Amino acid sequence: MRNRLGNSLLRGSLLALLSGWLILPVSSEQRLTSSDGAAGAVHNLQLMSSEMERLSIAVAPKVVQIATQGLKITGNGEGQAAGVLVAEQGRGSGFLVSSDGYLLTNAHVIANALHITVQVQSGAGSADADRTREYVARVSGVDADNDLALLKIDAESLPFFDLNSGVSPRQGQLVLAYGNPLGLSQSATLGLVSAVERQLNPDDPRVYIQTDAPLNPGNSGGPLVDLDGHLLGVNTMILTQSGGSEGIGFAVPLEVARHSYAMLREKGTMARPLLGLQPRSLTPELIAGLHLKATVGVLVEDVAPGGPGAEAGLSSGRTAPIAADATRLPSAIPPPVRGW
Structure with missing residues (x-):
C-alpha cells in the first residue's frame, strides 16, 4: 500500500511540476500566489526525488554488471593487421530473474566470451550500498534471434524481477533505464515510452519498445522499468550518429523476454515453429x-x-x-x- 501511495504521489508531483503550480480548491477570497505555487512545486519535486530514491533502492540489487573476456579476429580498419586473433574484453548489464541466480542479458553482451563474471550489488542507499559480490557465470542458453541470453550464477536468496507481472508499456509513460553505461555501475536514467511496438524493418516482424531514456554502450541487457519498479523490457540498442545516446533507444518487450527465459531455462535452446x-x-x-x-x-x-x-x-x-x-x-x- 505504501508503495502504491508513494508512486501516486510521484505521478502527482510530476504533473504539478509540468504545470508549474500546485492546484488546490480555493474560495473566491483566496488566491494562489506565485510564491505559493513555487513552494508547492518545490515540495512536489522533493516528493518526486524521495520516490525515485526508494525506487532505486528496490531496483539496484536486481541489476548486475557483466564483464567478459574472450578472443576475436581483427578485421580491416581496426588499427592492426586483419585476421589476427586478439584478446577482447567487454562490459554490459543484466538483471536477475530468479532467486537462485538466473539472469537475463543481451546475447551480444556475452558474444565470443570465454569467461564471464557478474557483479551483484547489495542495494543503492543501504548501509551495504558499496558492497558487491562477484560470481563466475555460465551460459544456460542463447536466443540469438531476439538478442537475449540466459546466464546462471551460483547464489541463493537473491532479489529478482517478476517476469509474470502482467504490466504493459503505454506511449508517454514515464520509465527508468538501469544499467552500467560505459562501465559506470548502477546508473539510472529517466525518460518516456516513445512507442510501444516499434518495427524497425517492415520485413522483420520483431517489435521493440522505443524510449528516449538515455542509453549508452554498457546499458545493453539492463532493465527498463516503470515507476512501480515493474520490468517492461530489456534495453538492447540505440539509433545514433554520434555513437552516444540521442534519445532513440529500444528494448526487447517483457513478453518476448518471458517466453525466451522459459524456453531457455527448460531446454537450453530456442525451439521455433517451422513454416517452410x-x-x-x-x-x-x-x-x-x-x-x-x-x-x-x-x-x-x-x-x-x-x-x-x-x-x-x-x-x-x-x-x-x-x-x-x-x-x-x-x-x-x-x-x-x-x-x-
Missing part, C-alpha cells in the same frame, strides 16, 4: 506495384518443397491471409512466432 516458406509483409508500395487485391496478409516469396507450407497448398507468388485463433492479422507472422 519465406513470407514478405504486404506494404502499400508492394500492393500498388504488384496490383494486388489483398490488403492484409503476406506475399509468399518462396516455399520449401515438402515443407508445411507446401503441404498446405501455398506456392510462390501467392498472397495468403495469416490467421491465429480465427483472427485475421495484418502482420507477416502470427503472434506465437512474431519476434519470438
Whole structure:
C-alpha cells in the first residue's frame, strides 16, 4: 500500500511540476500566489526525488554488471593487421530473474566470451550500498534471434524481477533505464515510452519498445522499468550518429523476454515453429506495384518443397491471409512466432 501511495504521489508531483503550480480548491477570497505555487512545486519535486530514491533502492540489487573476456579476429580498419586473433574484453548489464541466480542479458553482451563474471550489488542507499559480490557465470542458453541470453550464477536468496507481472508499456509513460553505461555501475536514467511496438524493418516482424531514456554502450541487457519498479523490457540498442545516446533507444518487450527465459531455462535452446516458406509483409508500395487485391496478409516469396507450407497448398507468388485463433492479422507472422 505504501508503495502504491508513494508512486501516486510521484505521478502527482510530476504533473504539478509540468504545470508549474500546485492546484488546490480555493474560495473566491483566496488566491494562489506565485510564491505559493513555487513552494508547492518545490515540495512536489522533493516528493518526486524521495520516490525515485526508494525506487532505486528496490531496483539496484536486481541489476548486475557483466564483464567478459574472450578472443576475436581483427578485421580491416581496426588499427592492426586483419585476421589476427586478439584478446577482447567487454562490459554490459543484466538483471536477475530468479532467486537462485538466473539472469537475463543481451546475447551480444556475452558474444565470443570465454569467461564471464557478474557483479551483484547489495542495494543503492543501504548501509551495504558499496558492497558487491562477484560470481563466475555460465551460459544456460542463447536466443540469438531476439538478442537475449540466459546466464546462471551460483547464489541463493537473491532479489529478482517478476517476469509474470502482467504490466504493459503505454506511449508517454514515464520509465527508468538501469544499467552500467560505459562501465559506470548502477546508473539510472529517466525518460518516456516513445512507442510501444516499434518495427524497425517492415520485413522483420520483431517489435521493440522505443524510449528516449538515455542509453549508452554498457546499458545493453539492463532493465527498463516503470515507476512501480515493474520490468517492461530489456534495453538492447540505440539509433545514433554520434555513437552516444540521442534519445532513440529500444528494448526487447517483457513478453518476448518471458517466453525466451522459459524456453531457455527448460531446454537450453530456442525451439521455433517451422513454416517452410519465406513470407514478405504486404506494404502499400508492394500492393500498388504488384496490383494486388489483398490488403492484409503476406506475399509468399518462396516455399520449401515438402515443407508445411507446401503441404498446405501455398506456392510462390501467392498472397495468403495469416490467421491465429480465427483472427485475421495484418502482420507477416502470427503472434506465437512474431519476434519470438
